[in-house]
Amino acid sequence: MKMNGAHILLRSLKEEGVDTIFGYPGGAVIDIFDALATKFHRDFKFVLVRHEQAAVHAADGYARATGKPGVCLVTSGPGGTNTVTGLATAYMDSIPVVVFTGQVPTPLIGNDAFQEADIVGITRPCTKHNYLVGDVKELARTVKEAFTIAGTGRPGPVLVDLPKDVVQAQGNFEYPRSISIPTYKPTLKPHIPSINRAADLIVQAKRPVIYAGGGVITSGAHQELRTLAEMTASPVTMTLMGLGCFPGTHPLSLGMLGMHGTYRANMAVDNCDLLLAIGARFDDRVTGKVEEFAAKAKIVHVDIDPTSIQKNIKVDVPIVGDARLALAKLIEALNKRGHSSKDRDKLKKWHATITAWRSEQRLRFDRTTEIIKPQYVVEKLYELTEGNAIITTEVGQNQMWAAQYYLFDNPRTFLSSGGLGTMGYGFPAAIGAQVAFPTKTVIDIAGDGSIQMNIQELATVATYELPVKIAILNNGYLGMVRQWQEHFYEKVYAHTDIMTAPDFVKLAEAYGATGLRARTVQEVEPVIRQALDTKGPVVMDFIVEREEGVYPMVPAGGSVRDMILV
Numbered sequence: 007m008k009m010n011g012a013h014i015l016l017r018s019l020k021e022e023g024v025d026t027i028f029g030y031p032g033g034a035v036i037d038i039f040d041a042l043a044t045k046f047h048r049d050f051k052f053v054l055v056r057h058e059q060a061a062v063h064a065a066d067g068y069a070r071a072t073g074k075p076g077v078c079l080v081t082s083g084p085g086g087t088n089t090v091t092g093l094a095t096a097y098m099d100s101i102p103v104v105v106f107t108g109q110v111p112t113p114l115i116g117n118d119a120f121q122e123a124d125i126v127g128i129t130r131p132c133t134k135h136n137y138l139v140g141d142v143k144e145l146a147r148t149v150k151e152a153f154t155i156a157g158t159g160r161p162g163p164v165l166v167d168l169p170k171d172v173v174q175a176q177g178n179f180e181y182p183r184s185i186s187i188p189t190y191k192p193t194l195k196p197h198i199p200s201i202n203r204a205a206d207l208i209v210q211a212k213r214p215v216i217y218a219g220g221g222v223i224t225s226g227a228h229q230e231l232r233t234l235a236e237m238t239a240s241p242v243t244m245t246l247m248g249l250g251c252f253p254g255t256h257p258l259s260l261g262m263l264g265m266h267g268t269y270r271a272n273m274a275v276d277n278c279d280l281l282l283a284i285g286a287r288f289d290d291r292v293t294g295k296v297e298e299f300a301a302k303a304k305i306v307h308v309d310i311d312p313t314s315i316q317k318n319i320k321v322d323v324p325i326v327g328d329a330r331l332a333l334a335k336l337i338e339a340l341n342k343r344g345h346s347s348k349d350r351d352k353l354k355k356w357h358a359t360i361t362a363w364r365s366e367q368r369l370r371f372d373r374t375t376e377i378i379k380p381q382y383v384v385e386k387l388y389e390l391t392e393g394n395a396i397i398t399t400e401v402g403q404n405q406m407w408a409a410q411y412y413l414f415d416n417p418r419t420f421l422s423s424g425g426l427g428t429m430g431y432g433f434p435a436a437i438g439a440q441v442a443f444p445t446k447t448v449i450d451i452a453g454d455g456s457i458q459m460n461i462q463e464l465a466t467v468a469t470y471e472l473p474v475k476i477a478i479l480n481n482g483y484l485g486m487v488r489q490w491q492e493h494f495y496e497k498v499y500a501h502t503d504i505m506t507a508p509d510f511v512k513l514a515e516a517y518g519a520t521g522l523r524a525r526t527v528q529e530v531e532p533v534i535r536q537a538l539d540t541k542g543p544v545v546m547d548f549i550v551e552r553e554e555g556v557y558p559m560v561p562a563g564g565s566v567r568d569m570i571l572v
Contacts, residue, residue: 011142011173012037015106016046018149021181024077026051026441028064032081034108034121037173039079053441053470056462058085060434062092062163063460065103067438070421071396073226075102075156076438082108083121086167087128091428093163094132098425099247100224102161104152111171112140126167134162139169142177150182159192160311161224192310196327196335203323204282204306205339211280211304213356214240217263220247220424221285221309221329223417228252230333231284237340239350241360243271245286246409247424254413255393260360261369264292265560266406269367269571272558274360275300276566283307285329288319289425290562298565308332367558367571369410378527380404380479380550383534384411387449387477390534395447396439398422400432400456403485406556408451430459433476437463440472447475447538454480455504464517467543475537476545478510481552489555493570514545523547 009017015038019027027050031039042052055061058080065076080089086107096103110119126138135155137148145168152164208214222231228251235242235258242252243260252259260271275281281303286292293299299319307314307321308329315324325332371381384407387395397412398421399405405422414420421439423431436450450457457478467474479485484502491499511521520540524533530548537544559570 007179008176009179010037011145011168011175011177012041013045014142014145014177014179015149015168015173016041016049017179018146018181019077020049022149022153023074024050026053026068027077027079028053028055028061028068028438029079030055030058030061030081030085032085032108032121034082034110034170035079035168035173037170051441053437053466055434055437055466057460058088059091059430060437060460060463060466062089062103062105063095063431063434064438064441065105066092066096066101067398067421067435068442069101069103069438070435071418071439072442073418075104075153078103078105080105080107081121082110082125083123086123086125090129090132093129093165095423095426095428095431096163097132097134099220099423100161101163102156103163104156105163105165107165107167108173109138109167109169112169113171115169125165129165132163133165136165136167138167139172142172142175145172145177146179146181147185150185151187154185154187155190159190193312193326194310194328194331196308196325196332198335200323200325201332201335201339204325205336205343207280207304207306207323208238208282208340209343209345212352213278214238214280214282214353215260215274215278216240216242217245217275217281217283217286218242218248218251219245219284219286222248222251225285225310225329227285227330227333228417230330230337234333234337237337237345239353239357240282241274243267243275245292245424246422248286249409249420250414250417253415255415262409265294265562266410266556266558268369268410269558269569270360270363272560272566272569273363277359278303281305283321284333285309287314288317293318294560295563295565370572371554375551376527378524378530378548378550380407380481380548380554381411382527383477383479383530383548383550384408384451386530386534387451388412390531390538391447391449395419395449396421396443398432398436398439398448398450400450400452400459401427401429402453402456403489403556404451404453404456404479407479410556429456433457433460433474434463436474437466437472440474448473449475449477452476452478453485454478454482454507454510455484458507461513464514464519464543464545468518471542473541474543478545478547479550480510480547481550481554482507483552486556488553492553492555493559494561510545510547519543519545521545521547523549525549
């Protein structure tokens, strides 16, 4: 059947099961938008954001909340370059996003045409793969390849650049049922001899710790992780990206590891004799001084990306493969060894040590002051939502307090920019999650600095009546940088004071949302209750302690011995 490139693209997206597209129109993609509004208007929900960066973050939030690829459509030139931060964010956190960009007609490429940008060249370092479609005949297969690459192996963003003449050209639509990419063969099945070596180390270990990351969530391995932890009585610590992959309320949970991880988690990893890392990168915010990280431990590393293994930390047993398959094989190997609950007795001393650390240094803050503490706000959000909300965050102190004080029991409920640390991520990501789950409570925990990075999206939530709640922990500072200046720059708060800010309540109302404010501790709970009872979008402005810090804190490049406590 003959049809133009725009129709071939949208028919291809239907074949991939796409139901939602986030984006922003422009001249280079006007044919696609015309088709979206006419022939395909019943097939897709299109969410018009107010900035292309937000479109990619929204698609990213949709992907993290659902596990399905998020889709974004923008125009050429500045439309494409505005997606770069979103692409880099998704790339660093291994999120499946497919971004379609318009391009000037093929004969004009390289001629400095209006709104021309080499988006394929620009995004090559921050995409898993990208394409410039040169002929309408290639379009359907390219879409199939893009979704295959984005969602398999170690997931990541893929960009497809669409010249206007390709979109307007006529071609036959034939969508491939399956596809083979000779140069792309992710290893899913783990090496069994390596699994057996890991099982032997687990049986021998007296002080084991499981270190779980976002790969557990991506592969759907959370049930297998829980089974392994309980059968071996191994305490579990998580990366920021891994929060929710193991229940935060479980007795074996140590909470988050790293720079702002819990005292017990950092001490446990420093003293363990076996570290079983699953779907986690050893990034610098976790390891600190590399040569002192888990120095007493044998290390097993399970990861689907072979380039992540031995990259930052030398490991004793590398296992390349899908985390769920690897954990299933590991459980099977332990069962064959007769490993049972009886073997937990040998870990009593280890558990007693961890309990002592847990009692010695709990997460805490001053509860006697009348000034609102940001940790108290997060605690109240957890209590009043009964831990059932999808939480997104911006980046900085708000992000760390959310990670510390909101306990996540389920995967895909904590959405945050971990690798790139993108301010402005949380609000549009919340939009993506809310579109995916209209009846769930979705809350963006934000700082007064980061929320201003994409606050124009209040227009989006008002337009689509999305009931996203935004909790601004307003301290009048770029708080995390200020905290570093306090500790390491003699309190020279260079350009981190942002007291000149909009009235967030009036701003919310100007966009058609509800604005609420709390200035005292007593006002916190009523404000949250009112926000949760309000049907539409709400901005909650909490005026919090200006110079509150996030603790514990391991200085960058330091070790556990340098940990700063409250």
